[in-house]
Amino acid sequence: MTPFPSQTQTAIDFAADLFRQAKHAVSLTGAGLSTPSGIPDFRSTGTGLWSRDEPLEVASLSTFRTAPERFYEWFRPLASQIYHAQPNPAHLSLAELEKAGRIHSILTQNIDMLHQKAGSQTVIEMHGTMRTLTCTQCYYQMEAALHLDKFVENGKIPCCSKCGNILKPDVILFGEQLPQAAWFKAQREARQCDLMLVVGSSLEVLPVAGLPMQALDHGAHLVIINNAQTYLNVRADVVILEDAAVIIPAIAEKVFNG
Numbered sequence: 101m102t103p104f105p106s107q108t109q110t111a112i113d114f115a116a117d118l119f120r121q122a123k124h125a126v127s128l129t130g131a132g133l134s135t136p137s138g139i140p141d142f143r144s145t146g147t148g149l150w151s152r153d154e155p156l157e158v159a160s161l162s163t164f165r166t167a168p169e170r171f172y173e174w175f176r177p178l179a180s181q182i183y184h185a186q187p188n189p190a191h192l193s194l195a196e197l198e199k200a201g202r203i204h205s206i207l208t209q210n211i212d213m214l215h216q217k218a219g220s221q222t223v224i225e226m227h228g229t230m231r232t233l234t235c236t237q238c239y240y241q242m243e244a245a246l247h248l249d250k251f252v253e254n255g256k257i258p259c260c261s262k263c264g265n266i267l268k269p270d271v272i273l274f275g276e277q278l279p280q281a282a283w284f285k286a287q288r289e290a291r292q293c294d295l296m297l298v299v300g301s302s303l304e305v306l307p308v309a310g311l312p313m314q315a316l317d318h319g320a321h322l323v324i325i326n327n328a329q330t331y332l333n334v335r336a337d338v339v340i341l342e343d344a345a346v347i348i349p350a351i352a353e354k355v356f357n358g
């Protein structure tokens with residue numbers, strides 16, 4: 101591994117120190133964590149796959165209700181990418197930190213299940229998940245794998261096996277409320293933690309973007325690893341403007357081996 105510039109190394113060392121001192125560390129993760137795994141950040145504009153499809157409109161609850169076939173057409177390549185994606189070194193290091201008792205929980209904006217694939221146990225999915233689907237009519241919930249595999253293959257919109265109505269992936273669309281149980285848990289973690297590690301989130305999407313502020317207000321330390329600025333960089337103890345897949349493993353290594 102090539103050595104980091106001394107400023108970056110100092111920041112990594114400081115972040116590792118904060119981890120060693122923390123009694124209740126949590127990590128808040130966003131799309132930037134999964135881009136090294138090949139999953140596009142569909143909320144940021146002008147990036148490849150999504151620029152032409154205006155996700156704000158097509159990935160909204162109102163489009164799903166009025167024209168689910170438009171939503172599913174847009175969703176198909178994303179679903180395919182997510183199913184084939186593998187966790188990257190940052191996901192794996194976060195899972196190791198959790199296993200070693202250094203991270204209490206992961207609060208994620210991602211719907212891609214990569215934390216679970218990496219072995220993380222306590223994952224609070226604030227924007228929902230690709231793991232399950234729910235019927236829009238009878239609310240029967242089922243595992244997505246069977247249905248979505250077929251959909252990715254042949255483009256046939258998945259329907260409820262009980263009543264035949266259209267199934268909706270349990271991901272939170274624009275204009276949709278966050279899942280309440282997950283959101284309450286996330287807020288509790290933000291208030292109780294003494295260290296919050298923000299990874300790959302530009303903290304632009306409310307209400308999740310407010311969680312680090314809640315942590316700061318309760319006296320927690322804040323570390324931000326993201327390749328773009330966030331509104332809280334001025335208040336963070338450590339900011340590293342680099343690729344999480346490189347930096348998180350370096351921090352974990354330092355936590356474990358000093």
Ligand SMILES: [Zn+2]
Pocket residue numbers: 235236237238239240260261262263264265
């Ligand atoms: Zn149904």
